[in-house]
Amino acid sequence: MSDGLVEVGPATEFEDGDHAIVEVGRAEVGVVRADGEFYALRNQCPHDGGPVCKGIVQRELLGEFTGTGERVEQYYGEECIISCPWHGWSFELETGTHIGDERIQLPMYDVVVEDGIVYVDTGE
């Protein structure tokens, strides 16, 4: 951990939607794979402390107003979100921002993959 990297495990062991939990200092951090990318987030939901990184990963369901009298059109967008299994608070994996209120933020960490191994980069 001298270079600020905390080892998570071989990248090949992750499928999209998989997660692993590691300790970073005193914090629990979840590393999640979505769309081939890795994201690391604090595994402590800002709502009530639930294990947010153990939740379902999926694309965000969006709605669009297409015209007066029309049903709101619903579709899955590009953005991947993770939802806390306790009550469903959901966050963009790219930013850690709550999808319903951008003032609510889940702390994010940098992830690096070196020689096929996934690390959380604490920046220290």
Place this chain on the structure above:
Amino acid sequence: MIDAARERIIDCDWHYQDSFKEVAAYMPEPWRTKYKHSNWDDAGVKQNLSSFFPTSTGDRQNYGKVVREHSNYPDEPEEPERVREGMDFLDIDVSLQISHLILAMGGVNADDKRVQAFTKGYVEYMLEEVLDPDDGVYGLAPMPYSDVEASLDILDRIEDEEAYVGACFVTAGASPPLGSRKYDPIYERCEDLDLPVVYHTGGSGLDEYVRAGYQEMIETHTLGFLESNMSQIVSVACQGIPEKYPDLDIVFMESGVTYIPGLISRLDEEYLKRPEEAPLLDTRPSEYITDFYFGTQPLEISARNELLELCFDMIGTDRLLYASDYPHWDFDSPSIINDLPMLDDDDRRAILAGNAEGVFGL
């Protein structure tokens, strides 16, 4: 405190004690003729929307306790001059007249056109007999919203009438609720015409408010009036009416103010857990709802000052509109606002007139 008698006071909710018999003369056929030959006469007026048998838990006038000196309500149809008399009594300069009888429309289950006929007749009757912008007497046009075409006809009719400054939706009994896309064309037209939408709670179906068996009006009026507005606030906000029609001004009338912080807090709590179910919203529903305007009456002045202050703070004193509800049993005079210790004089002027000037273009 300000001297209310010297200030301009706008009352956003005055109930004109209309008469089915008088309005019937302005209704389209066949209802004009049918009404004339019916036995209904002015029954709706004299029974003030309730009767001993079988439609309401309690007598609005509380069995002789409540009387009105400056209105014919509840015994006879109003005479137009008496509106001015009542306004003088309350020191009100401008009033927005809302039909008294339309408040019961939610109880009409018949698949006929009586509500459409009444609203069309009412709009003509009021223009002809009562409304007088030069004298500060304006009106809100009732929407027979279950019939979208008939509602659009009324909006076409009042488009160039200075006397009508808004469209009124009675919140009791709306099915589907008023956020439904079914009503989109009405909202779109109101936005085009720059006419605010005024949602007004109502008492129809109070006896069976959610469940039958309540005994007294204190129960049904407390709960039913609140529920009718709450159900529509939730529907209108969650279905994204403010996102669909961002220039539409939305007003809710006649449930006081203390329910709003509770409702929006609960709704926000739900939204953070399931925002995809209100997909048109960009942020918490409370952010939209506190952009709505709210009539203040019946203001809960017996509540603790800190609570009222918190309510005003959450809603915004720039969003509150003084409303008397005269001549109904629980009316508020302007002093209800003027006497509040937590307001400064600018807030008092805003609530008593300034905010309404902006919303209704008065």
